[in-house]
Amino acid sequence: MAQSAAGDALVELEGVTKRFQRGSGTAVTAVDDVTLSVRRGEVLAVIGYSGAGKSTLVRLVNALEQPTSGTVRVAGQDITRLGEKELRAARAGIGMIFQQFNLLSSRTVAGNVAYPLKVAGVGRAERDRRTAELLDFVGLLDRAHAHPEQLSGGQKQRVGIARALATSPPLLLADEATSALDPETTEEVLTLLRRVNTELGVTVMLITHEMEAVRRVADRVAVMEGGRVVELGDVYDVFTAPQTAAARRFVRSATHDRPSPEALARLREHHPGRLVTVRVTDRPRLQQAVDAAFRDAGTGAELVYGGVGEIRERRAGSLTYELTGDDAAVARALGALRDQGVSVEEEE
Amino acid sequence: MTVEFFDGFLSSTDVFVRAIGQTLLIVSVAMVVSGAVGLVLGVALYATRPGNLFANRLVFGVIGLLVNVIRPIPFVIFLLAVGPLQRLVVGTTLGTEAVTFAIAIAAGFAVARIVEQSLVGVDPGVVEAARAMGASRAAILFGVVVREGLGPLVLGYTFIFVGIVDMSAQAGLVGGGGLGDYAIQYGSQRYDWGVVYAALVAIVAIVVLGQFLGNRLARAVMRR
Numbered sequence: 336m337a338q339s340a341a342g343d344a345l346v347e348l349e350g351v352t353k354r355f356q357r358g359s360g361t362a363v364t365a366v367d368d369v370t371l372s373v374r375r376g377e378v379l380a381v382i383g384y385s386g387a388g389k390s391t392l393v394r395l396v397n398a399l400e401q402p403t404s405g406t407v408r409v410a411g412q413d414i415t416r417l418g419e420k421e422l423r424a425a426r427a428g429i430g431m432i433f434q435q436f437n438l439l440s441s442r443t444v445a446g447n448v449a450y451p452l453k454v455a456g457v458g459r460a461e462r463d464r465r466t467a468e469l470l471d472f473v474g475l476l477d478r479a480h481a482h483p484e485q486l487s488g489g490q491k492q493r494v495g496i497a498r499a500l501a502t503s504p505p506l507l508l509a510d511e512a513t514s515a516l517d518p519e520t521t522e523e524v525l526t527l528l529r530r531v532n533t534e535l536g537v538t539v540m541l542i543t544h545e546m547e548a549v550r551r552v553a554d555r556v557a558v559m560e561g562g563r564v565v566e567l568g569d570v571y572d573v574f575t576a577p578q579t580a581a582a583r584r585f586v587r588s589a590t591h592d593r594p595s596p597e598a599l600a601r602l603r604e605h606h607p608g609r610l611v612t613v614r615v616t617d618r619p620r621l622q623q624a625v626d627a628a629f630r631d632a633g634t635g636a637e638l639v640y641g642g643v644g645e646i647r648e649r650r651a652g653s654l655t656y657e658l659t660g661d662d663a664a665v666a667r668a669l670g671a672l673r674d675q676g677v678s679v680e681e682e683e
Numbered sequence: 684m685t686v687e688f689f690d691g692f693l694s695s696t697d698v699f700v701r702a703i704g705q706t707l708l709i710v711s712v713a714m715v716v717s718g719a720v721g722l723v724l725g726v727a728l729y730a731t732r733p734g735n736l737f738a739n740r741l742v743f744g745v746i747g748l749l750v751n752v753i754r755p756i757p758f759v760i761f762l763l764a765v766g767p768l769q770r771l772v773v774g775t776t777l778g779t780e781a782v783t784f785a786i787a788i789a790a791g792f793a794v795a796r797i798v799e800q801s802l803v804g805v806d807p808g809v810v811e812a813a814r815a816m817g818a819s820r821a822a823i824l825f826g827v828v829v830r831e832g833l834g835p836l837v838l839g840y841t842f843i844f845v846g847i848v849d850m851s852a853q854a855g856l857v858g859g860g861g862l863g864d865y866a867i868q869y870g871s872q873r874y875d876w877g878v879v880y881a882a883l884v885a886i887v888a889i890v891v892l893g894q895f896l897g898n899r900l901a902r903a904v905m906r907r
Contacts, residue, residue, distance in 0.1 A: 437812035
């Protein structure tokens, strides 16, 4: 969130490595020397393909897993050094939701939400009050006495969110919370997660493999590959200027303004000129700068592919032009654009 | 012919009724005792399993070995073998009490395995969620695992009920009382098949009724 001071970290992972011993001596490194902070008040997404180590990473934050080496601090407390009793108290301050919801099938919706309060020793009256308040927040007050199996997937995850927030934790861990849901329900749950962040001020660590989820709710994103964080930045920056191949793949999965290799082949059939792609950001007068650069260099420019939209409420997109004219003119145009800080690259 | 067939049964209805009462007594006491013993052993087996809440190789190994050794012993042989223990605890190897004790022990180990299996079937994700909430291990074991596994547990318990009725009938061989005893003493030994079939009908009725109640209870617990 904008009002939170930069550097005020709620979660700090330092040089964290987690190795799992597999049967006959072979070890798998799930998390490999990760240093990462989650700032108070932000939504930090951790994206990666399955096996990238992101689910292990999030389990290190509430000590469901112990790191092989490195330290994990939550609210300044080294969570790896706590005794069982202190750890349980610390966990009450960290909510968690899961891909498979993990609701207690033997309890009602209200019973599920009240359970962490019961565990924390909260009295009956206060439990009931808080449960009603949370069910109202997630819009399921009328289903309080239903059993989980009577709910749809989206409703189950909303119960999961209400349950995770019962003890008013400052931190919510979401482990692939929308991966078992259809697109419409995913949207509904992501909107709710965003509300949890903005209306309740809860810091969220969102584990996902869907770049669309990152785009919808996250402030920053960490890209994981092979147990390491290979890229970390504001969502807008990663979307408009991804630095690594892994980040570029994820960005492409959620945006459709760059031509695919097949689309590029089709374009070349009709456009013999050189194809260059300009990255659209919220830089003022970008269009004018582009037009002027092409005009001044004396190249013809035809718009052949692209799109402009919003990422986190800021202009973002990509435009692909066919440039005609001699090589020197094209080089002049690209040089002029790069001098003005416009990102432009030639399609291969 | 038909009237003659049931002559022996009709002249021994008082014994028949008493046999039903004895069978019900043996079965219900054995159910309660083996249920308690089995629940404790089964929960212990689940909890001490390697990597689980109260992982303990020694306890898990000892209970597991006991269950594995005792459970497959045919009940008739177990009944004879448990004699010294019977004499120690009940004071005799004959009669209803001694037989009930033997059945409770044998069934207890079977219940232990069924309890363990019901609990192992509980979704580990739910256990993880409870851990993430900061629940204590004991709270997770009883408030989450046992509670979530209650439906299959009741079904397994119903399954054991049939076995216990079976054992109670076999106990007739050592004069343990009940319908098995009745079928042997008044039936097969006198070549009176009317008595044997009357005992059979009563046993089947008890089993069917017990299963019906068990299934109803399981459904109520699982709320489906």
